[in-house]
Structures are given as C-alpha cells and as structure tokens.
Amino acid sequence: MNAITKGNRGIPTPLSLKIDRALGLEEGTMHLLQAWFEIRQEQNRQQDRPDMNIIRKILFWDTDIDKINWKDQYKSIIERVFERGNDAEKAEMLNFYGKEKIKAVTGSDKIAGNQLPVMRNIKTN
Structure with a gap:
C-alpha cells in the first residue's frame, strides 16, 4: 500500500476498487493514484x-x-x-x-x- 500511495508501484483497476471498498474510500480514489503513477512514468520517459x-x-x-x-x-x-x-x-x-x-x-x-x-x-x- 505504501508503494502505491507514494506512486512507486502501479495497481490494476479491479484491485483499486476492492481497496476503495475495504478502506471505505470514495470509489475511484485508488484508480486516480494509478493514473497519477502512469502520468509520472510517461513524463519521466519523455524527459532527457x-x-x-x-x-x-x-x-x-x-x-x-x-x-x-x-x-x-x-x-x-x-x-x-x-x-x-x-x-x-x-x-x-x-x-x-x-x-x-x-x-x-x-x-x-x-x-x-x-x-x-x-x-x-x-x-x-
């Protein structure tokens, strides 16, 4: 969980929904973290x-x-x-x-x- 929330590890959508429910988070919270993670990875790839x-x-x-x-x-x-x-x-x-x-x-x-x-x-x- 720590690696996911810090943006060091990705998470599949089905698992993100399960975690949202288990932690009582608003649906899609963990998926937004995944989107941020993917954006950051792509930005790093595009940088010199x-x-x-x-x-x-x-x-x-x-x-x-x-x-x-x-x-x-x-x-x-x-x-x-x-x-x-x-x-x-x-x-x-x-x-x-x-x-x-x-x-x-x-x-x-x-x-x-x-x-x-x-x-x-x-x-x-």
Missing part, C-alpha cells in the same frame, strides 16, 4: 534526464552533473546508482530507464526490501 529532486548530486561527485548524457551513458549511471544510491534513487532509475535496461545492466529489476540487484562482476584491466 531523471527527476533531479530525487537523485543526489553527490553520487556524481567526479563529474559535472549538468553535462551528463543520461541516455548514452546509461550503463555507468545505472551501475553507480545501484552501487551507491538509496532506494528512492534506484526507483527513479527504474522509472527513467525502464525494467529492461535496469535488468540488462544489473541482472535484476527488483528494488524492494532485500531484493536489491547485485551488480554483476565486471572485469577491468
């Missing part, structure tokens, strides 16, 4: 960069954050955020890049609880 109110600049201490190409440098950005970022930053990366890119880089698209992605071993010379 993630929500910088969520991403801490300290994660990118070694570079000018305003010059990062968020689309082309996605691998190193995702790696850094999933190595050093908090759950909110990881969720923003998931919203911005989508499950497929996150999974391709980290090996998983899970963020919740103890299911954080583990970075694959990357060999460097």
